[in-house]
Amino acid sequence: MARPRRFRRISENPQIRCFKPEREDLDNVNPIEILIDEFEAIRLRDYHDIQQKRSAEIMGVSQPTFHRILSSARKKIADALINGNTLVIIGEGHMNQYECNECGFEWLHPRKEYEKCPDCGSTNIHIVEDENRSEDLLMQRKSYGGTGLRAGPPKVCKCPNCGYESPKERSVPCSNTKCPKCETPLCGVE
Structure with missing residues (x-):
């Protein structure tokens, strides 16, 4: 295959x-x-x-x-x-992102429509609608050598003190950013 x-x-x-x-x-x-x-x-x-x-x-x-x-x-x-x-x-400048509900495998394709998962063969699949999530997944896979959504950097930086959250900036460790409310260094959260 x-x-x-x-x-x-x-x-x-x-x-x-x-x-x-x-x-x-x-x-x-x-x-x-x-x-x-x-x-x-x-x-x-x-x-x-x-x-x-x-x-x-x-x-x-x-x-x-x-x-x-x-x-x-x-x-x-x-x-x-x-x-x-x-x-x-x-063609268009975006991809269809698919996810298998059985094994969790995710993949992208620009034009082809899938009826079954290329990994496990299950027909229980769906198209992921959020395009930003697709780009995040691709950057994680490319930059960090991951194989799926569970690999890569945190998506959000969160204050352990007051719970303030901000989007993770690429190439900037969360600990280098301080909470605007309480000045505590932020932590990475999946």
């Missing part, structure tokens, strides 16, 4: 999604579909001229994966230009 596709960060969705050549017989020609991650790779590397290694880091993928995405996009664009096909950009 193929593993679920890794999340690819998309900085911005395209403003224009379709490019058509000046042709009379467009009805007989199939449009060429460029995925949103291919669009992002072209935007970062070719339009903004960001080096491939840095572009891969921005998208949250390995350099070889970025190269494959970029090569695929360039090939599709070349095909459309040479053969006069329509280019259509498909």
Whole structure:
């Protein structure tokens, strides 16, 4: 079984999604579909001229994966230009996050709809609606080597004295922040 596709960060969705050549017989020609991650790779590397290694880091993928995405996009664009096909950009800059109610496994996918868990095969799954939670999960997995929601840094900094809570700032230990009410150093809470 193929593993679920890794999340690819998309900085911005395209403003224009379709490019058509000046042709009379467009009805007989199939449009060429460029995925949103291919669009992002072209935007970062070719339009903004960001080096491939840095572009891969921005998208949250390995350099070889970025190269494959970029090569695929360039090939599709070349095909459309040479053969006069329509280019259509498909996909959105967010992912569907799924969770298995049986085993707790969580995964992301940009387009595919799942009917069963890829880990245990259960059909008792649901889509997690909170997009911010998806991004938090991805940052935990990437930055801290975790395998799920139970891994990684605390999500909230809390005062042990008065109970004041504030969102955890990335790269800033909770103990470096003092409670605005009682000046006590905060503690990390899951």
